[in-house]
Amino acid sequence: MPVQYAFILPSTRCDIHCEHCFYETGHSERTEAVDYLEPLGPALDGMVRDGLQQVIISGGEPLLAPRLQQLVELCAARLVHVLLITRGELLDEQLLDDLERWGVDDITLSASQPSDRLRATANRVMFHSRYLPTLLTCLTRKNVDRAGEMVDFAARLNLPLLFTPAYIPEERPNFDELSLHRLDDQQWDELMETLTPWAEEAHNTGYLSVMRRFYGGQPEHPGFCAMGTAGLVIDADATVYPCFHRHDLPLGNLLTHTWDEIHARAQEHSPTLISAPCFGEHCLSMFVGQAG
Numbered sequence: 085m086p087v088q089y090a091f092i093l094p095s096t097r098c099d100i101h102c103e104h105c106f107y108e109t110g111h112s113e114r115t116e117a118v119d120y121l122e123p124l125g126p127a128l129d130g131m132v133r134d135g136l137q138q139v140i141i142s143g144g145e146p147l148l149a150p151r152l153q154q155l156v157e158l159c160a161a162r163l164v165h166v167l168l169i170t171r172g173e174l175l176d177e178q179l180l181d182d183l184e185r186w187g188v189d190d191i192t193l194s195a196s197q198p199s200d201r202l203r204a205t206a207n208r209v210m211f212h213s214r215y216l217p218t219l220l221t222c223l224t225r226k227n228v229d230r231a232g233e234m235v236d237f238a239a240r241l242n243l244p245l246l247f248t249p250a251y252i253p254e255e256r257p258n259f260d261e262l263s264l265h266r267l268d269d270q271q272w273d274e275l276m277e278t279l280t281p282w283a284e285e286a287h288n289t290g291y292l293s294v295m296r297r298f299y300g301g302q303p304e305h306p307g308f309c310a311m312g313t314a315g316l317v318i319d320a321d322a323t324v325y326p327c328f329h330r331h332d333l334p335l336g337n338l339l340t341h342t343w344d345e346i347h348a349r350a351q352e353h354s355p356t357l358i359s360a361p362c363f364g365e366h367c368l369s370m371f372v373g374q375a376g
């Protein structure tokens with residue numbers, strides 16, 4: 085299977101500090117950003133030759149990255165689909181105009197719950213640009229009771245909506261407060277009543293079933309994972325990984341390795357990773373549209 089999409093992290097910096105974020109929970113460490121734009125160009129050429137279709141620019145908050153324009157333009161020049169995942173607070177009229185001009189094709193807005201602020205952001209994006217943003221809500225014990233409101237909010241604005249469960253490591257002091265492991269049966273029933281119609285409409289019923297079984301104590305191994313085969317991650321320090329969760333398997337670094345070297349190493353690991361041997365709760369956030 086060719087490498088079809090790459091997550092590119094220009095920076096892991098963020099000013100918001102969402103408590104469920106991998107960097108805040110300690111699951112992942114923020115990396116010191118380096119300027120890897122020069123080697124990224126030839127690497128992208130090789131990736132496109134080998135099947136790259138989409139670049140997903142995330143972070144941290146990518147809108148804080150100092151050379152975002154150059155990064156977007158490098159990717160857009162290769163005619164791949166460029167998706168930007170952002171919290172959106174910084175999106176004003178000028179920046180929206182810039183993102184369109186630089187070549188961002190689509191925007192996903194991370195949103196923990198419906199709010200006037202989110203509504204203003206989504207409306208600003210739709211009014212001042214051609215983007216129809218997808219909303220992405222990370223579910224924690226704190227916001228599950230607002231999942232239905234989030235569905236209504238997205239429906240009212242006619243926007244696509246994704247839900248993913250937050251991964252809170254058990255040793256975190258706020259595990260009880262945030263983890264879906266701490267939902268009681270009634271809360272799960274209510275959540276499933278909300279999420280089932282959403283999943284049916286968004287064709288995510290397989291994903292929802294994996295998620296429910298996982299938190300119900302009957303983990304269902306998905307048997308397939310695209311990370312490491314169709315997808316990979318370029319971290320802010322230019323290290324390339326098969327997955328956000330496999331920092332034990334660095335494939336190389338853009339500053340010191342060519343794409344062909346990185347790709348060869350990716351192909352070594354791909355036959356193992358494709359069967360999702362490392363599947364766990366931390367992966368559920370990556371499984372929209374992949375499992376089931």
Ligand code: SF4
Pocket residue numbers: 309310311312326327328329330357360361362363364366367370
């Ligand atoms: S199974 Fe999970 S940890 Fe393993 S490669 Fe896939 S997403 Fe990453």
